[in-house]
Amino acid sequence: xxxxxxxxxxxxxxxxxxxxxxxxxxxxxxxxxxxxxxxxxxxxxxxxxxxxxxxxxxxxxxxxxxxxxxxxxxxxxxxxxxxxxxxxxxxxxxxxxxxxxxxxxxxxxxxxxxxxxxxxxxxxxxxxxxxxxxxxxxxxxxxxxxxxxxxxxxxxxxxxxxxxxxxxxxxxxxxxxxxxxxxxxxxxxxxxxxxxxxxxxxxxxxxxxxxxxxxxxxxxxxxxxxxxxxxxxxxxxxxxxxxxxxxxxxxxxxxxxxxxxxxxxxxxxxxxxxxxxxxxxxxxxxxxxxxxxxxxxxxxxxxxxxxxxxxxxxxxxxxxxxxxxxxxxxxxxxxxxxxxxxxxxxxxxxxxxxxxxxxxxxxxxxxxxxxxxxxxxxxxxxxxxxxxxxxxxxxx
Amino acid sequence: xxxxxxxxxxxxxxxxxxxxxxxxxxxxxxxxxxxxxxxxxxxxxxxxxxxxxxxxxxxxxxxxxxxxxxxxxxxxxxxxxxxxxxxxxxxxxxxxxxxxxxxxxxxxxxxxxxxxxxxxxxxxxxxxxxxxxxxxxxxxxxxxxxxxxxxxxxxxxxxxxxxxxxxxxxxxxxxxxxxxxxxxxxxxxxxxxxxxxxxxxxxxxxxxxxxxxxxxxxxxxxxx
Numbered sequence: 001x002x003x004x005x006x007x008x009x010x011x012x013x014x015x016x017x018x019x020x021x022x023x024x025x026x027x028x029x030x031x032x033x034x035x036x037x038x039x040x041x042x043x044x045x046x047x048x049x050x051x052x053x054x055x056x057x058x059x060x061x062x063x064x065x066x067x068x069x070x071x072x073x074x075x076x077x078x079x080x081x082x083x084x085x086x087x088x089x090x091x092x093x094x095x096x097x098x099x100x101x102x103x104x105x106x107x108x109x110x111x112x113x114x115x116x117x118x119x120x121x122x123x124x125x126x127x128x129x130x131x132x133x134x135x136x137x138x139x140x141x142x143x144x145x146x147x148x149x150x151x152x153x154x155x156x157x158x159x160x161x162x163x164x165x166x167x168x169x170x171x172x173x174x175x176x177x178x179x180x181x182x183x184x185x186x187x188x189x190x191x192x193x194x195x196x197x198x199x200x201x202x203x204x205x206x207x208x209x210x211x212x213x214x215x216x217x218x219x220x221x222x223x224x225x226x227x228x229x230x231x232x233x234x235x236x237x238x239x240x241x242x243x244x245x246x247x248x249x250x251x252x253x254x255x256x257x258x259x260x261x262x263x264x265x266x267x268x269x270x271x272x273x274x275x276x277x278x279x280x281x282x283x284x285x286x287x288x289x290x291x292x293x294x295x296x297x298x299x300x301x302x303x304x305x306x307x308x309x310x311x312x313x314x315x316x317x318x319x320x321x322x323x324x325x326x327x328x329x330x331x332x333x334x335x336x337x338x339x340x341x342x343x344x345x346x347x348x349x350x351x352x353x354x355x356x357x358x359x360x361x362x363x364x365x366x367x368x369x370x371x372x373x374x375x376x377x378x379x380x381x382x383x384x385x386x387x388x389x390x391x392x393x394x395x396x
Numbered sequence: 397x398x399x400x401x402x403x404x405x406x407x408x409x410x411x412x413x414x415x416x417x418x419x420x421x422x423x424x425x426x427x428x429x430x431x432x433x434x435x436x437x438x439x440x441x442x443x444x445x446x447x448x449x450x451x452x453x454x455x456x457x458x459x460x461x462x463x464x465x466x467x468x469x470x471x472x473x474x475x476x477x478x479x480x481x482x483x484x485x486x487x488x489x490x491x492x493x494x495x496x497x498x499x500x501x502x503x504x505x506x507x508x509x510x511x512x513x514x515x516x517x518x519x520x521x522x523x524x525x526x527x528x529x530x531x532x533x534x535x536x537x538x539x540x541x542x543x544x545x546x547x548x549x550x551x552x553x554x555x556x557x558x559x560x561x562x563x564x565x566x567x568x569x570x571x572x573x574x575x576x577x578x579x580x581x582x583x584x585x586x587x588x589x590x591x592x593x594x595x596x597x598x599x600x601x602x603x604x605x606x607x608x609x610x611x612x613x614x615x616x617x618x619x620x
Contacts, residue, residue, distance in 0.1 A: 086510030
């Protein structure tokens with residue numbers, strides 16, 4: 001465990017970047033430092049690998065003061081990833097990744113083998129091994145940066161706004177990749193960002209810092225969203241924290257109606273005989289049970305439903321895997337106000353109204369369910385999150 | 397009738413001998429200048445306040461005419477090659493120090509941060525990161541230094557015939573032999589161009605990591 005004990009960083013001109021900060025950073029989890037610029041988050045990160053030396057206080061790594069060992073030994077035991085990757089432009093991708101193994105005295109071919117293995121791990125085409133950084137896109141360079149940090153298999157990974165300089169689509173991909181990697185590797189990751197959505201998505205624990213380098217709140221993201229410590233944290237979380245908090249509530253408890261779901265080849269008699277549960281719409285599916293679109297019961301009775309006469313069903317959510325946020329988003333996007341639930345194969349398992357989702361949200365809030373859950377999506381729509389099934393790794 | 401490359405005996409050298417001598421007198425000072433410039437430049441990078449005075453001093457030295465430099469040095473080193481080479485080394489220094497300082501400073505801060513954060517010490521950082529990335533700037537400085545050095549060697553003819561190809565020019569003028577004059581001038585120019593071309597080639601081989609204009613289409617595909 002990394003323990004930051006009453007650490008202060010004061011510069012010669014009197015500026016205080018970090019002010020008596022204490023944090024226990026749990027093992028094998030992602031701890032995010034987040035805050036506005038000038039809050040000392042990068043300084044804090046750099047004090048962990050002693051690129052900045054604290055003015056007061058100390059940092060313990062597994063109970064030992066970080067100043068006990070030679071500084072370069074310390075740094076080689078911690079992967080370091082920064083914005084824009086900071087690759088060595090004069091070295092090939094494989095040699096960039098092999099940097100720390102080489103420093104640790106591994107042989108050249110062993111280091112390169114390890115580097116190639118990591119390229120695969122982080123989703124890079126091995127054909128890029130002999131290329132130089134300028135030949136890669138920003139997203140690829142950032143993957144190389146992550147691979148380089150992981151090369152010597154350090155227990156700790158320090159990441160300083162690693163995904164800030166890439167476009168949103170690439171950033172989402174990199175975030176998902178990091179979560180996937182973390183599931184495999186279980187590193188102790190300290191992650192700095194100014195983006196609260198990124199913090200909530202990635203963090204097992206989130207430390208919100210305020211300007212002047214003081215800790216405002218240190219909590220799991222769900223707790224941060226449900227109980228911000230003060231007005232600063234609430235303001236920093238943004239206006240839609242209620243909606244974002246829904247990411248932590250599973251959709252498994254929703255009452256799905258199957259009555260309003262009919263196959264396109266169903267006969268008129270079968271349709272009129274159905275109990276639609278009061279739904280004013282019918283969802284038409286194909287023979288395999290995949291959704292085709294919404295229609296009014298009367299129209300369907302008049303004859304077989306062609307796709308042209310159906311209303312779009314928007315985007316379905318995966319019942320059980322996706323969160324209530326995803327379900328609500330689907331209902332909001334649907335022209336009928338009803339969300340379509342599907343299984344992992346895309347077959348309809350039922351439909352649910354905005355009203356029913358609202359009831360489920362109230363019920364979830366009442367029982368406090370999901371307070372130790374995990375986020376499953378991004379700031380945008382979360383109908384198909386890649387990590388809804390991520391196991392919680394909360395350390396406390 | 398003499399052959400094109402036959403030289404009068406008072407030059408004391410064959411044509412290839414003069415060319416070799418010229419290259420030696422021109423390039424040894426540049427090499428010496430580079431060896432001296434590297435630590436000076438590194439000092440200037442580390443101690444920012446030092447750069448301005450060093451630049452000022454070398455510029456003043458550069459302003460001293462080579463002939464005056466030779467005359468002062470004759471008292472110490474006599475009418476020898478050394479007397480020619482010392483000023484040339486000083487002139488190279490003037491070109492090389494700013495080139496190396498700019499080159500080393502052009503290394504992006506994030507690259508240095510990454511190097512530090514991964515546990516490269518100051519020495520490794522210098523030799524494995526800063527110097528290789530500064531190579532294009534250093535070679536650019538070397539090109540200027542070499543070409544100017546090759547042209548300046550000829551002035552050495554004025555102090556005890558230490559001008560290599562310049563001696564040929566002097567002999568040609570003294571005895572009214574246009575062939576020798578032309579041969580000297582053209583040979584000097586060809587030498588300068590050839591050395592420059594070699595440096596450009598060396599840079600290409602040293603820096604496969606530089607984006608080149610007119611890259612192969614295959615690289616385009618890899619870029620995204």
